[in-house]
Amino acid sequence: MELSDQIAQYLLSGLSTGAIYALIGIGFAIIYNSTDIINFAQGELVMLGGMFTLFFMEKMKLPLPVSILLAVLATIGCGALFERLTIRPLKSPTPLGLIIITIGGSILIRGIVMLVWDKDTHSLPAFSGSEPILIGSATILPQHLWIFALTAVAIAANKLFFQYTITGKAMRACAVNRRAAGLVGIDVRRMVFFSFAISGGLGSLAGIIVAPLTMTSYDVGVMLGLKGFCAAIIGGLTGGVGTVLGGLLLGILESLGAGLISSGYKDAIAFIILLLILFIRPQGLFGRAQTDRV
Amino acid sequence: MNREIVKYLLLVVVVLFIPLLVHEGYMLNVMVFVGIHAMLALALNLLLGYAGQISLGQAGFFGLGAYVSGILTTSFNLDPWIAMIIAAIFVTLLAFVIGFPILKLKGHYLAMATLGLGIIIYIVFNEAVDHTGGPSGLSGIPNLKIAGIVFDNDLKNYFLIWGFTLVSIGLSLNLVHSRIGRALRSIHDSEVAARVMGVNARILKVQIFALSACISAVAGSLYAHTMTFIAPASFGFNFSVELVTMVIIGGLASIYGSILGAALLTMLPELLRTFQDYDIIVYGLLLIVMTMYMPGGLVNGIPAVFSRLKGKSKREGGGDA
Amino acid sequence: MKRFSIRVLLAALLSIFANNVFAAPAAIKIGALFSVTGPPSFLGEPERNSAKMVVEEINAKGGIKGRKLELVVYDTGGDATKAVQAANRLIKEDKVVAIIGPSTTGESMAVLPVAEKEGIPLISCAAGSKITDPVKKWVFKTAQNDGLAVSKIYEYLNRKKISRVAILTVSDGFGSSGREQLKANAAKFGIKIVVDDTYGPKDTDMTSQLTKIRGSQAQAVICWGTNPGPAVIAKNVKQLGIKLPLIMSHGVSSKKFIELAGDAADGIILPSGRVIVSDVLPSSDKQKKSLQSFVKDYQNHYKVEGDHFGGHAWDAVMLIKGAIERGGDSPTAIRDQLEKTRGFAGIGGVFSFSPSDHAGLNKDAFVLVEIRNKDWALVK
Numbered sequence: 002m003e004l005s006d007q008i009a010q011y012l013l014s015g016l017s018t019g020a021i022y023a024l025i026g027i028g029f030a031i032i033y034n035s036t037d038i039i040n041f042a043q044g045e046l047v048m049l050g051g052m053f054t055l056f057f058m059e060k061m062k063l064p065l066p067v068s069i070l071l072a073v074l075a076t077i078g079c080g081a082l083f084e085r086l087t088i089r090p091l092k093s094p095t096p097l098g099l100i101i102i103t104i105g106g107s108i109l110i111r112g113i114v115m116l117v118w119d120k121d122t123h124s125l126p127a128f129s130g131s132e133p134i135l136i137g138s139a140t141i142l143p144q145h146l147w148i149f150a151l152t153a154v155a156i157a158a159n160k161l162f163f164q165y166t167i168t169g170k171a172m173r174a175c176a177v178n179r180r181a182a183g184l185v186g187i188d189v190r191r192m193v194f195f196s197f198a199i200s201g202g203l204g205s206l207a208g209i210i211v212a213p214l215t216m217t218s219y220d221v222g223v224m225l226g227l228k229g230f231c232a233a234i235i236g237g238l239t240g241g242v243g244t245v246l247g248g249l250l251l252g253i254l255e256s257l258g259a260g261l262i263s264s265g266y267k268d269a270i271a272f273i274i275l276l277l278i279l280f281i282r283p284q285g286l287f288g289r290a291q292t293d294r295v
Numbered sequence: 296m297n298r299e300i301v302k303y304l305l306l307v308v309v310v311l312f313i314p315l316l317v318h319e320g321y322m323l324n325v326m327v328f329v330g331i332h333a334m335l336a337l338a339l340n341l342l343l344g345y346a347g348q349i350s351l352g353q354a355g356f357f358g359l360g361a362y363v364s365g366i367l368t369t370s371f372n373l374d375p376w377i378a379m380i381i382a383a384i385f386v387t388l389l390a391f392v393i394g395f396p397i398l399k400l401k402g403h404y405l406a407m408a409t410l411g412l413g414i415i416i417y418i419v420f421n422e423a424v425d426h427t428g429g430p431s432g433l434s435g436i437p438n439l440k441i442a443g444i445v446f447d448n449d450l451k452n453y454f455l456i457w458g459f460t461l462v463s464i465g466l467s468l469n470l471v472h473s474r475i476g477r478a479l480r481s482i483h484d485s486e487v488a489a490r491v492m493g494v495n496a497r498i499l500k501v502q503i504f505a506l507s508a509c510i511s512a513v514a515g516s517l518y519a520h521t522m523t524f525i526a527p528a529s530f531g532f533n534f535s536v537e538l539v540t541m542v543i544i545g546g547l548a549s550i551y552g553s554i555l556g557a558a559l560l561t562m563l564p565e566l567l568r569t570f571q572d573y574d575i576i577v578y579g580l581l582l583i584v585m586t587m588y589m590p591g592g593l594v595n596g597i598p599a600v601f602s603r604l605k606g607k608s609k610r611e612g613g614g615d616a
Numbered sequence: 617m618k619r620f621s622i623r624v625l626l627a628a629l630l631s632i633f634a635n636n637v638f639a640a641p642a643a644i645k646i647g648a649l650f651s652v653t654g655p656p657s658f659l660g661e662p663e664r665n666s667a668k669m670v671v672e673e674i675n676a677k678g679g680i681k682g683r684k685l686e687l688v689v690y691d692t693g694g695d696a697t698k699a700v701q702a703a704n705r706l707i708k709e710d711k712v713v714a715i716i717g718p719s720t721t722g723e724s725m726a727v728l729p730v731a732e733k734e735g736i737p738l739i740s741c742a743a744g745s746k747i748t749d750p751v752k753k754w755v756f757k758t759a760q761n762d763g764l765a766v767s768k769i770y771e772y773l774n775r776k777k778i779s780r781v782a783i784l785t786v787s788d789g790f791g792s793s794g795r796e797q798l799k800a801n802a803a804k805f806g807i808k809i810v811v812d813d814t815y816g817p818k819d820t821d822m823t824s825q826l827t828k829i830r831g832s833q834a835q836a837v838i839c840w841g842t843n844p845g846p847a848v849i850a851k852n853v854k855q856l857g858i859k860l861p862l863i864m865s866h867g868v869s870s871k872k873f874i875e876l877a878g879d880a881a882d883g884i885i886l887p888s889g890r891v892i893v894s895d896v897l898p899s900s901d902k903q904k905k906s907l908q909s910f911v912k913d914y915q916n917h918y919k920v921e922g923d924h925f926g927g928h929a930w931d932a933v934m935l936i937k938g939a940i941e942r943g944g945d946s947p948t949a950i951r952d953q954l955e956k957t958r959g960f961a962g963i964g965g966v967f968s969f970s971p972s973d974h975a976g977l978n979k980d981a982f983v984l985v986e987i988r989n990k991d992w993a994l995v996k
Binding site: 039087091096098100101104105107108109111112113231234265266272273279 | 343347349396397399400402403404406407408410411412414415418419421422536539543573575576578579580581582583586587590
Binding site for chain 1: 825830857872
C-alpha cells in the first residue's frame with residue numbers, strides 16, 4: 002500500500018473524528034458566548050444523550066427515532082435543571098467558582114448515571130448500516146456522514162439563531178456585558194437558563210449521533226468533553242466555523258500523529274499543539290483578539 | 296504576629312500528640328497520607344487562593360517529583376535524599392520555564408492550559424515504559440533514611456512527612472504575611488491595579504507557580520519513598536480535581552484551611568464507610584454545595600454559621616488564617 | 617417501677633448481645649480489595665460479586681468447620697494509593713486473616729509490600745507475572761499469567777505458519793503487560809513483530825493505527841485490550857477492509873464483547889479461560905464441575921453471565937477455604953497451606969502451588985476459541 006493512500010486514510014479518519022470534537026465543542030461555545038461560563042459538565046450532557054437513547058430503546062422498547070427525540074428532551078431537561086439548581090442561586094459568580102461548580106456537576110452526573118444504570122459499555126445501532134463507503138482509496142462509515150451533516154446544520158442554526166432572533170441577540174448581549182444587558186431590559190437569568198437548555202440539546206444530539214461509533218458508557222463524556230473543549234479553545238470559543246475548524250484540525254493532527262509519529266503519544270501531541278496555540282495566540286487560532294476589561 | 300506563632304505552635308503540639316492517641320493503628324497510616332495531601336493542598340492554595348491563578352494540572356508536578364525520585368533511586372541507585380533534591384530542582388525549573396507563557400493566560404484559558412499540561416505529563420508517565428514502568432508502575436523504590444534510621448513504618452513516616460509539612464506550613468505563613476503576600480493578594484483582587492501600584496505581577500505569579508510546583512514535587516518524592524511503589528493512575532486529572540476540592544473545602548487563601556481540607560478529604564472514605572459506592576456522588580455534591588453556600592470554605596464558613604446561630608450581628612467574611 | 621423496666625430492658629439488650637456474640641464462634645474475617653469503580657471496574661465488579669456469592673454459599677452450608685466467613689470488601693477505584701490505604705485498614709483495623717485482590721497488577725505491586733511486612737497472605741486477582749516472579753513469601757495469585765495466553769497465541773500462529781505480526785495494545789496496565797509478554801516471547805516462537813502500536817483506553821477511533829498496519833508486512837493482527845477498545849478495533853478492521861486474521865486477548869472473553877462488536881466479531885480468535893465454553897467441555901475435564909457450578913450460581917444471583925474475571929475471586933475464596941479447612945485460620949497457617957495446595961480444579965485452571973511457584977497454573981489454563989455466529993467455538 003502506497004504511503005499516499007495511507008495519508009489519505011489518515012486525513013479522512015482525522016476529519017471524521019474531528020467532526021465529532023467540533024460538534025461537542027460548539028456546545029461549549031454556545032454557553033460561553035451567552036454566559037461567559039465554561040461548562041465542564043458539557044461532556045456529561047453528551048454522555049446523557051447516548052445513555053438516554055439506550056434507555057428508551059432497550060428498557061422502553063421504543064423505536065430509534067422516538068428514543069432519540071425523547072433522549073434529547075430529557076437531556077435538555079437535565080441541562081436546564083442543572084442551571085436552575087446550581088448556577089441560578091449563586092449570588093456572586095466568579096470564574097473560579099463556576100469552573101468548580103461545573104466540574105462538581107460533571108462528577109455528580111457521572112456518579113448518578115453509574116449507579117442508576119451500570120458501569121458497562123453499550124453500543125447503539127448505526128443509523129443507516131455499517132457498509133464502509135470508499136472515497137478514493139480511503140473509507141469512512143455512513144455514520145460519519147450523519148455527523149458531518151449534523152455539524153453543518155448546527156453551525157447554520159447557530160448562526161441564524163444568534164444573528165437573527167431576538168432571544169439569540171439578547172443572549173449575545175449578556176455575554177458582552179451582563180450588567181448593561183440587564184439595564185436595557187434583558188432578563189439575564191432567563192438567557193443563561195436558555196443557553197444551558199440549548200447546549201444540553203445540542204450536546205445530547207452529538208452524543209447520540211456519535212454513539213454508534215464510539216459506543217457509550219457512564220464515563221464516555223470525560224474524554225469527548227475534553228477534546229470538544231480543546232476544539233472550542235483552538236477555534237477561539239466562537240460558536241460557528243472557528244470551533245469546527247478547531248475540531249477538524251485537532252482530529253487530523255491526532256490521526257496523523259498516531260499514524261506517522263507515535264500512537265501512544267498522539268494525545269500528548271494534540272495537547273502540546275493546544276498549549277503552543279494558547280501561548281502564541283491566546284485568543285485561539287480563529288478568535289478575535291480581546292482586550293482586558295478592568 | 297504573636298497570635299500566628301501561638302497558632303502554629305498549637306498545631307505542632309497537636310501533630311506531636313496524634314501518634315499517642317492513634318498509636319500503631321490504621322489511623323496513623325491515614326495520617327501519613329493526610330500529611331502528604333496537606334502539603335499539596337497548601338502548595339495549590341498559594342497559587343489558587345493567594346495569587347488567584349487556577350491550576351488543574353497540579354497532580355502532574357506531584358507525579359514528576361515522585362517519578363524523578365523513583366527513577367533516580369531505582370535505575371541509577373542514587374541516594375533517596377539526593378534524588379529528592381534533584382527532583383525538586385528539576386520540577387521548580389520546569390515550572391519556572393513553563394510559568395512565563397502559561398500564566399499570561401487567564402480564567403478558562405489558564406484552566407485549559409494547566410489541564411493540558413497535567414495530561415501531557417500523565418501521558419509521559421504512561422508511555423515512557425522503559426523508564427517509568429508504564430501503566431503497571433514502578434516498584435522497589437527505597438525508603439528514606441537518616442543516620443541508620445530507615446523510614447519504613449507508619450510511625451516513622453508520620454514524623455518524617457509531618458516534619459516536612461510543618462516546615463512548608465511555616466514557610467507559607469511567613470510568605471503570606473510578608474510584603475509578597477500582600478502583593479499576591481493585590482494580584483488576586485485586580486491584576487491591573489496591582490501593576491499600576493508597582494507590583495511586578497508577572498514575575499511574582501511565575502515565582503509562586505514555581506514555588507507551588509516545588510512543594511508539590513517534594514511531596515511527590517516523599518510519597519514515592521514512603522509507598523515504595525508509584526503508578527500513573529495516582530497522578531491523573533482526577534487527583535488534580537481532588538486537590539482543588541481540598542483547597543475549596545478547607546478555604547481559599549487560608550493556610551490552616553488547606554490542612555483541614557486535606558484531612559477531611561483523605562478521611563472521607565472512612566466517614567463514608569457505610570455507603571462506599573456513593574462516594575463519587577457525595578464528592579460531586581460537596582464541590583457544588585461548598586462553592587455555592589460556603590465559598591470561603593470551612594475555616595470561614597463554620598465561624599460564620601456559628602455567629603449566625605448565636606444571633607450576633609457581626610458581619611461575616613474577611614476571616615483569614 | 618421505672619427502674620425495674622430499665623433493668624428488664626438492659627437484660628433484654630444483654631441477651632441479644634450475648635446471642636450475637638457468644639452463641640456462635642466468631643466469624644473468620646477475610647478482606648478483599650477490588651476496583652469496583654474506576655477504569656478497571658470491569659474486573660472489580662464481577663470479582664466482588666463472585667466473592668460475595670461464594671462466601672454466602674459457604675455460610676449457607678454451615679461455614680468452615682462450623683465457623684462463618686465474613687468478607688470485608690473495599691473499593692480501590694483502581695488507584696494504588698487507595699489500595700494501600702485500604703490494605704492497611706483491612707489488616708490493622710478489621711484484623712482480617714487473608715486478603716483477596718487487588719484487581720490490577722499496579723495495585724497489587726503497591727499492596728504487596730504491605731502484606732509482606734504485616735505477614736498476611738494475599739491472593740492477587742491480577743495477571744501480571746511480576747506479582748509472583750520472583751516468589752514472595754506471602755503473595756499468591758489466581759489470574760493466569762499473561763505469558764501463558766501469549767504462548768497459546770504464538771503456538772497457534774506457528775501451526776498456521778504465520779511469522780510476521782502487528783501488535784496493537786491498550787496503554788493501561790492490562791495492555792502494557794500483554795505488550796511486554798508479546799515482545800518477550802516472540803523470538804522463542806520465531807515470530808517477528810513488524811508493527812508495535814498502542815491506543816488509549818478511551819480512544820474511539822483506531823483507523824490510523826490500523827491503516828499503518830495495513831500498509832505493513834504483517835500477516836496477522838494481535839490486539840490486547842479490554843472492552844470497549846477491541847470492539848472499536850474489530851469494527852475499524854471491517855471498515856478498512858483488512859483481511860488479516862484478527863487475534864484478541866483473554867481481556868474480551870465475555871459475551872459483552874460480542875454484543876459490542878456485533879457482526880465485526882465473527883472470525884476473531886482468542887485465548888480464554890474455560891468459563892465461557894463450560895458447556896462444550898468434555899465431561900472428563902477436571903474443571904467442569906467447578907465451572908458449571910460457578911456459571912449457574914452467577915446467573916442465578918446476578919442475572920448476567922459470569923466471566924473469568926469473577927472466577928479469579930471465586931478461586932481465591934475457595935483456595936483460602938481449603939487452606940483454613942486443612943490448617944486453621946491463623947495467617948501463617950493459611951499461607952503454609954496455600955503453598956501446599958495441589959491439583960485444585962478452579963475456574964482459572966488447575967492450581968498447584970509450591971514454594972517456588974505462587975502462580976500455580978500452566979498454559980493448559982487457556983483454551984483457544986473462535987467467535988462464530990455470535991458464539992464461542994473451541995479451536996482444536
